[in-house]
Amino acid sequence: MHRIVVDAMGGDHAPEQIVEGAAAASLALRGAEIILVGDAAVLGRLLPRMRHDGSRVRVHHAGSYVDMDEKPGDALQNKPDASIFVCADLIAAGQGDALVSAGNTGASVLACAKKWKLLPGIRRAALASVYPTELRRGEKNDPFSLILDVGATIDASAEDLVGFAVMGSAYARLVSKNPRPRVALLSNGAEAGKGPAAVVQAHAILSTASDLNFIGNIEGLDIPRGVADVVVTSGFVGNVVLKMLEGVSETVTRLARYAHKEKLVWRIGLSALSSAIDQLKMVTDWQQYGGAPLLGFEHPFIKAHGRSNARAITNAIKVANKALAGNLCGNIARTMAEVEDRQTRGGSTP
Amino acid sequence: MSIARLLFEQATRKTTAMAKRMGEQIGLLEPPPPGLPFGSAPPRHVFRWDLDKTYLRTEFDSVRDLVKSAIETAADKQAFPGASALLRSLQQEGHRICIVSGSPTQMRQVLAAKLALDGVAYDEFVLKNNLRNILRGRFRSLRAQIPYKLPAMLESRIGATAPAETLFGDDAEADAIIYCLYADIVAERVTLQELERVLAAARTYDDDAQRVLDLARRVPKGPAVRRMFIHLDRRSPPMGFRKFGQRLVPVYNYFQSALVLFTDGVLTARQVLFVALDMLDTKQFEVSTLANSMQDLLRRGRLAPQIAEQLVSEAETAVAGGALAGRGHMVAEFRTSIAALAGTPSQPFENTALDYVRLVDEEHASRKQRRKQGLS
Numbered sequence: 183m184h185r186i187v188v189d190a191m192g193g194d195h196a197p198e199q200i201v202e203g204a205a206a207a208s209l210a211l212r213g214a215e216i217i218l219v220g221d222a223a224v225l226g227r228l229l230p231r232m233r234h235d236g237s238r239v240r241v242h243h244a245g246s247y248v249d250m251d252e253k254p255g256d257a258l259q260n261k262p263d264a265s266i267f268v269c270a271d272l273i274a275a276g277q278g279d280a281l282v283s284a285g286n287t288g289a290s291v292l293a294c295a296k297k298w299k300l301l302p303g304i305r306r307a308a309l310a311s312v313y314p315t316e317l318r319r320g321e322k323n324d325p326f327s328l329i330l331d332v333g334a335t336i337d338a339s340a341e342d343l344v345g346f347a348v349m350g351s352a353y354a355r356l357v358s359k360n361p362r363p364r365v366a367l368l369s370n371g372a373e374a375g376k377g378p379a380a381v382v383q384a385h386a387i388l389s390t391a392s393d394l395n396f397i398g399n400i401e402g403l404d405i406p407r408g409v410a411d412v413v414v415t416s417g418f419v420g421n422v423v424l425k426m427l428e429g430v431s432e433t434v435t436r437l438a439r440y441a442h443k444e445k446l447v448w449r450i451g452l453s454a455l456s457s458a459i460d461q462l463k464m465v466t467d468w469q470q471y472g473g474a475p476l477l478g479f480e481h482p483f484i485k486a487h488g489r490s491n492a493r494a495i496t497n498a499i500k501v502a503n504k505a506l507a508g509n510l511c512g513n514i515a516r517t518m519a520e521v522e523d524r525q526t527r528g529g530s531t532p
Numbered sequence: 533m534s535i536a537r538l539l540f541e542q543a544t545r546k547t548t549a550m551a552k553r554m555g556e557q558i559g560l561l562e563p564p565p566p567g568l569p570f571g572s573a574p575p576r577h578v579f580r581w582d583l584d585k586t587y588l589r590t591e592f593d594s595v596r597d598l599v600k601s602a603i604e605t606a607a608d609k610q611a612f613p614g615a616s617a618l619l620r621s622l623q624q625e626g627h628r629i630c631i632v633s634g635s636p637t638q639m640r641q642v643l644a645a646k647l648a649l650d651g652v653a654y655d656e657f658v659l660k661n662n663l664r665n666i667l668r669g670r671f672r673s674l675r676a677q678i679p680y681k682l683p684a685m686l687e688s689r690i691g692a693t694a695p696a697e698t699l700f701g702d703d704a705e706a707d708a709i710i711y712c713l714y715a716d717i718v719a720e721r722v723t724l725q726e727l728e729r730v731l732a733a734a735r736t737y738d739d740d741a742q743r744v745l746d747l748a749r750r751v752p753k754g755p756a757v758r759r760m761f762i763h764l765d766r767r768s769p770p771m772g773f774r775k776f777g778q779r780l781v782p783v784y785n786y787f788q789s790a791l792v793l794f795t796d797g798v799l800t801a802r803q804v805l806f807v808a809l810d811m812l813d814t815k816q817f818e819v820s821t822l823a824n825s826m827q828d829l830l831r832r833g834r835l836a837p838q839i840a841e842q843l844v845s846e847a848e849t850a851v852a853g854g855a856l857a858g859r860g861h862m863v864a865e866f867r868t869s870i871a872a873l874a875g876t877p878s879q880p881f882e883n884t885a886l887d888y889v890r891l892v893d894e895e896h897a898s899r900k901q902r903r904k905q906g907l908s
Contacts, residue, residue, distance in 0.1 A: 183818055209767060215820055222876035226831040230771040236764075236784040236828035237821040243874035277868075 183215050184506040186499050187278035190220035191247035191265040192285015194489050197224055200284060203495025205234035207503075210496065214503045217278055219244050219265045244268040247285070250488055254288035258296065266290055270297035273481050280502040282473070284486035284495065291334055291476060291485075298479040301511060303518035307478030308346045308417070309334040309485065310353060311424055315408025320360030327408055328354050328363075331417040332424045334476060338416035340383035343367065344391075347384070348517045349477035350412035351394050356508040357501060358411070362395040366410035368419060369399040380416075391521050473498040475505070482510055566656065567691025575628035575655075577798065578694040579619075580685060583633035583643060585702040585765040587615045606645035612763070613817055614786030616650035617810035621790075621803040623653060628692060630656040632684045634677060634705065637661050655692070658684045672735055677706045678713070678892065679736040679744065685714050686747035693752040698798070699760045700789070703768040703782070706895045708760070712776050713888055715757030717748050724748060726888065733892040759796055761789050770832060778881045781834050787811055788825050788834075795839050801846035805856065812862075819862045823869035830870065833878030840870050 188204050190197045197220055204216045215238050218225050222243035229239065245263040248254070257264060266285055270293035272278045283290045291309065300307060308331035315327045330350050331338065338346070347365045354363035367385055369377035374385050376399060388396040400409050402423065415423065441448040473486035473494070482505035486498040505511075568574065584590040584601075589610045591597040623629060629652075635643060637659045647654065660680050665673040673679060689697075699714070701707025713730065716722040722730075727748055731741040760780040762773055770782040783789050790807040793799040799807075811817040829835035847863040850856040856863070 183820060185820070215824065222831070222873050226873075226876065226878060230774075230832055231769050233767045233769055235767060236770070236788075237817070237825045240820075240824045240827055240869060240872060241831060242872040243876055 183213055184211075184280065184503050185215045185217055185278045186280050186282060186502050186506075187217045187219060187242075187269045187272050188495070188499065189247075189265045189269050189281070189283035189285050189290075190218040190225055191244065192250075192283045192290070193486065193495075194250065194284075195491060196247075196284065197221070197228060199490065199492045200495050201225060201228045202232055202492035203490070204239065204499065205229065205232040206492060206496045207499040208235040208238040209233065211238075211500065211503050213507075214238065214499070215240065216499065217242055217272065219269045219272065220247065221245075242268065242272060248289040250286050252286060252289065254286065254292040257286070257289050258292055264289070266293045267297070270294055274298055278481075280482040280484070280506050282484045282486060282495070282498045282502050284473075284488055284490040284498075287333075287485060287488075290483070294476060294479050294481075294483055298481055300478055301480055301515045301518065303515065303522050304345045304349070304478040306331075306335050306338070306342045306345065307476055308342075308349060309474055309476050310350060311420075311474045313405060313424070313427055315406055317408030319363070319408070319411050320354070320358035322359050324358040324360065326358070327405065327411050327413060328358075329368075329405070329413045329415070329420055329424060330477065331415065332420040332474070333417050334478075335417040337418065338380060340380045340387065343380060343384035343414055343416070344387050344521060345478065345518065346414045347388055347391075347394060347396065347412065348521060349514050350414060352510060352513045352517060353475055353477060353505075354411050356510050356513070357504060360411055363411035364397045364409075365394050365412040365414065366397050366400040366404075368402070368405075368413050368415035368423070370401065372399050372401065374398065384414075387521070387525060390524060392524075393517050393520055473501065475501070477510075477514065480511055482506060567688075575626075575692055575694040577625075577627045577696040577698065578630055578689070578692065579622050579627055579698050579700070580630045580632055580688070581619070581700045582702060582707060583631060584635055585704045586700050586707075586763050587611055587619075587631075588643075588646070602639070604642070606642050606649055609642070609646045611646075611650055612786060613814040614790070614807045614811040616652050617807045618786045618790055618793075619650075619652045621799060621806060624803075625798075628656075628694060629654040630658075630688050630692075632656075632658045632681055632688070634660050634680065637663065656688055658688070670737060673737065673740070676734065676736070678710055678734040679731065679740045681707075681710045682714060682717075683740070683744045683747050685710075686717070686744070686751045689718065689751050689756075690747065693756075695754065695756060696758050697756045698758060698793070698796075700763070701760070702763040702765045703773075704765055706892070708762050708773055708776055708780060709888065709891050709895060711757070711760045712780060712886060715760065715779070716886070718751060718753060718757060719755045720753050721885075722888070730888040730892055733889045733896075759792065761792070774881070775884070776886065777883045778834075781829075784828065785811070785817070785825055787817075787822050788829055791826060791829055791835055791840075791843070794843060795835060801843050802850070802855075804843060805847055805850065805859075808862070809859070819865045822862070823865040826866055827869040827873065830873060831876075831878055833881065837870065837875070840866075844870065 190200045193200055204218055208216050217240045219242045222241050225241045244265040246261045247265045248257040266283055266289050269281050273281055274297040310328050310330035311332045312326035312328055314325050318325050328350050330346050351363050351365050354360050367381050369381050375382055405413055473484040476483040476485055482502055484498045484502045486494055581587055589612055590601055592601055631654050640659055662674055699711045701711055724745055731744055762782045764782050764784050773780055773782045781792050787808050790799055790804040794804045808822050826840060830840060844866050851860045851863055
């Protein structure tokens with residue numbers, strides 16, 4: 183049975199929505215056990231109000247929690263009994279298999295980095311995020327592409343980027359049911375020699391990795407088009423790109439609102455488009471996707487959005503369960519070992 | 533006596549016996565519960581069990597489910613993990629087992645065969661005579677639970693009175709209301725006037741209501757009903773049952789029932805562990821799910837930490853002594869699940885009097901709602 187540890191106190195709507203999501207997951211997933219970490223008295227009062235399977239939910243007490251706006255380093259020092267640290271500890275001690283949290287991202291990443299080991303061959307973990315694209319992919323007709331890293335690290339060496347490519351590809355294969363996801367490096371041009379040294383070197387290594395469907399470099403404008411299923415970049419660039427894409431999307435929504443208020447003709451036009459807009463909303467609904475995985479550690483970690491409601495948490499737990507069922511970490515380690523082996527035999531060390 | 537008359541009487545007897553047998557076979561004539569054999573000692577403890585969704589995994593949310601359930605053989609029918617082990621443990625102690633089920637009398641043979649397959653013996657087995665309800669044009673009685681189960685239980689208690697009773701039902705129908713009402717009638721906490729109002733709210737036919745009132749008048753009184761279990765087959769939120777007080781315990785499985793019966797002094801630690809091991813054998817439960825079930829009861833204040841501690845200590849002794857050889861990890865998991873709560877106290881209970889008329893009205897409304905949603 184997969185033991186999924188959930189930080190019940192992390193997130194804007196914690197603990198109510200987190201507990202509700204976990205309760206629903208206990209009914210939906212027959213092969214999983216949910217371990218809710220948080221204030222046992224609070225969780226003990228909330229759980230009986232919800233439909234759940236009492237034999238598949240365990241509560242583990244944690245004396246405090248990290249606030250959403252708290253500095254991760256300070257929190258780790260001052261609150262060693264905070265729920266997210268207790269979660270990471272439980273998994274490190276072999277009492278859980280995967281982690282789901284909607285809490286403070288920095289604290290979550292720090293907790294994993296301090297308590298867990300990286301997979302063999304992986305030098306740095308990467309936080310992956312999804313972005314809706316024109317093209318759909320995989321068995322599930324998934325409308326999202328995966329971008330990583332989006333902020334777990336700042337700089338990335340060529341080796342780090344290769345690791346990110348392997349991890350992203352394994353995740354897309356498993357979660358989007360895409361047997362050969364197209365992997366690309368984000369650069370300022372499609373040519374192999376374009377971009378900073380790390381990107382050029384990573385391009386050389388990835389071109390020889392037969393396990394990956396590496397399609398070369400792509401530019402920023404190719405991201406929303408969905409040219410690649412997995413977009414690999416450094417944490418600094420990834421974070422800037424992601425925030426910019428989110429900003430563009432928010433601006434478009436604001437413009438539409440403005441248009442709706444300004445002119446009757448525009449309002450009629452928008453009303454005519456309402457079903458298409460609804461469909462777009464459905465496609466881009468992050469709540470159905472579950473969350474962003476932190477890849478590279480020996481255990482899967484799904485970072486749900488801070489604003490996650492019960493549905494988003496249920497989906498994040500399902501994704502964590504899928505990662506365990508598909509042996510995501512094992513697959514990453516195996517592919518990484520093969521890439522390293524090829525590199526050693528070929529002598530092409532970056 | 534002439535030979536002709538003798539032959540006539542013999543033929544009449546044969547015809548009557550044949551008609552009775554046929555009536556019993558088609559479920560039209562149901563023998564009344566046997567009660568205690570003449571001269572036998574009264575039971576110490578009576579355990580009343582529902583069958584569908586309590587003992588047996590039954591689906592009757594759609595017509596298809598109903599048909600499937602009707603044509604299933606005894607071997608096809610599945611008991612919930614631990615239910616038969618628990619019943620067998622209770623039997624070993626010489627307690628009286630009474631089954632009151634809403635299944636039609638026509639199912640008697642297959643249900644009796646299923647219980648026999650599971651090694652479960654019983655003292656009473658009452659089924660609902662729906663054929664008679666149809667023939668009498670009493671269609672309201674087909675679904676009605678209170679006008680059927682309540683008199684059946686009262687009648688059974690009149691036939692064999694015990695100082696202690698434990699009841700097992702589920703969350704699919706109105707078992708919680710019926711059991712509490714029965715307990716309160718027996719404990720003289722519900723007056724005949726109140727009962728009359730409840731029966732009216734339950735839309736009971738007048739003559740049936742009179743019969744229930746008569747039984748309530750005659751039933752031996754006392755605080756007999758010690759414990760009621762509601763099996764959460766629909767996974768209803770346990771909080772919904774808190775209003776029924778500490779005596780009624782919603783349970784997800786029979787390991788939880790066994791733990792509460794250990795608290796009540798009905799089962800020994802050894803018998804509780806016997807139920808746990810039986811559940812593990814079904815492969816539908818794992819050590820962790822049993823440990824979680826124990827923790828769930830602790831969180832809900834249905835199991836005292838010191839009782840859980842006592843059980844675990846006894847189990848550890850059994851592991852060390854070899855009686856539970858190879859099960860050390862199960863006992864360790866129990867201890868881990870208790871420790872995970874870090875001694876957090878559970879919410880205390882408040883015992884308030886129940887307004888049965890309102891409860892019956894609410895149950896009717898929710899059943900109507902479920903029917904509208906196509907759930908039952």
